[in-house]
Amino acid sequence: MEGLIELGRQDMDPSRRGVLGVGLFSVALTVPGWPDVLGRLEAFKTGRATRIGMPEVDMVIDMTAKVSELDDQFGGRHARPMAAAFLVNTVAGYLHADGPEKVRRAMMAAASDLSYLTGYMAVDEGLHGLAQRYYVKALELAGAADDHLTYCTTLRGMSVQAVDLGHGSKAMALADAAAAASPAAGPRMRAFLAGQQAHSAALLGDRTVALRHIREAEAEMDRAESRGKPFGSYDPSSLNYHVSQVRYELGDVAGSVEAMEQSDQLRFGVYRRARVRHRATLAERQLRLGHLEAACRTWRTALDEWPMVQSGRADDRMRTMVKLIKPHTGNAHARSLYEQARATLPSSMH
Structure with a gap:
């Protein structure tokens, strides 16, 4: 996928990022819908000498997990160039390689997840245009792989980016699109998406919609927790963060402080970057x-x-x-x- 290769190369070269202006967030960005990206296997040409199997897929999955751990603990400033280099030097070759259809779809799903993570780390550095381009590639790969989970997760990530930048209408549209594209999602994923819908609606000042979605997120989280709590996914700490954000946007500063304190108490210790950011946000609200x-x-x-x-x-x-x-x-x-x-x-x- 030549677009992914070029994107990764420019991310490895900061001087090119500035020239291309990829640091600019675009509200008018065209986001491909699920029917537009579903099964687009023709975008990936095969026939080279390399042949892949599930061991290569597993390696990409494991590398993405390791980079994500580094990002959570230490931030993305060092981890993102590592991810970009891995995309260019290894994953791009796998995407062009021969292999059974099941393996190729699994590789595209793994590449989609890595592209999403790399975009998320670009957001962390304020490189918003670059992040959007990674996100769009993640959507395209997820569609080709028939991977609803990463497609919805990426749309939700794009909504988070928009809400953090104050683009409430765009954030709401992206959050709604993520929810609409996940008909078979489990309760944890539904809570994940509803929490973002609630935050987006609160930013727009729509109290009724925001509270409806946050109640939905709480109900889905109760169902998810009854099935066990996997590490590394949307959890009660994340839900309390969304509750805090909704309360704050709706004018309840004291309530937002209470929920943010609860989120901090429930957060897993490895999430250092989130802990620094969210404790600082909590302090700002305590001062208010x-x-x-x-x-x-x-x-x-x-x-x-x-x-x-x-x-x-x-x-x-x-x-x-x-x-x-x-x-x-x-x-x-x-x-x-x-x-x-x-x-x-x-x-x-x-």
């Missing part, structure tokens, strides 16, 4: 309530772990912390935090 010392304590826990995370979004939260805490340095707790921030963060961030 006038709880300066509580905010300082929360911010300090985020700042203590920040040096281990290479993440543009985590950096943004630290810049915001410095800006918000500086006017309060007459308070001993705030002054101590500000001094720690100046000693920890590079000068460009304070």
Whole structure:
């Protein structure tokens, strides 16, 4: 798939990203629907000498899982170029290789998942146009592989990107498309999608729709938890994060703080990057309530772990912390935090 190769190559070369302008988010991006990408095997030409089997598929799956673990623990700044190089140097060749149809479909599904993850890491660095291009490739590969799960997950990821950038209508459309494309989803996936629909609706100020979807997410999560809780998927911590976001967008700052604290308590320890970002967000909301010392304590826990995370979004939260805490340095707790921030963060961030 030549488009995927070119995309990966430009991601490996930061100078080309700037020239091509792939850092710009496009609200007008054309998102291919499921019928448009379903089974498009003709996009991948076979006939080269290489032949693949399930061991190659398993290797791509395992590599994607390892890169995802690195991203969760340390952020995507280092992991994304690794993923891009793997796409270009290994996965692209597998996509053009001969093999049984079952194996080729499995390889495309694995490549779709890796492309989605690489796009997610580009979002983390603020490279939004680049992320969108990875996401579209993930949709195309998922359709060719008849992989509903990754297709819906990718649409949901695109909605998260849009909502974080304040594009509520686009976020809602993408979240609704993800839900509509998953008729056979299990309860955990339905909770995953409904939570994003709730957040998008809340951003638009649609209280009725937001609360309906968050209740749906809670009900589906109850069903999912009764079947056991697999590590690494949408879980009660994620649900509480969505509850917090919905409450905040609807004006309930105190309620959003309560839900974010619950999310933090339930989060698995390996999710360091999310912990830094979300604790910083929690501190910002504690400060909005006038709880300066509580905010300082929360911010300090985020700042203590920040040096281990290479993440543009985590950096943004630290810049915001410095800006918000500086006017309060007459308070001993705030002054101590500000001094720690100046000693920890590079000068460009304070």
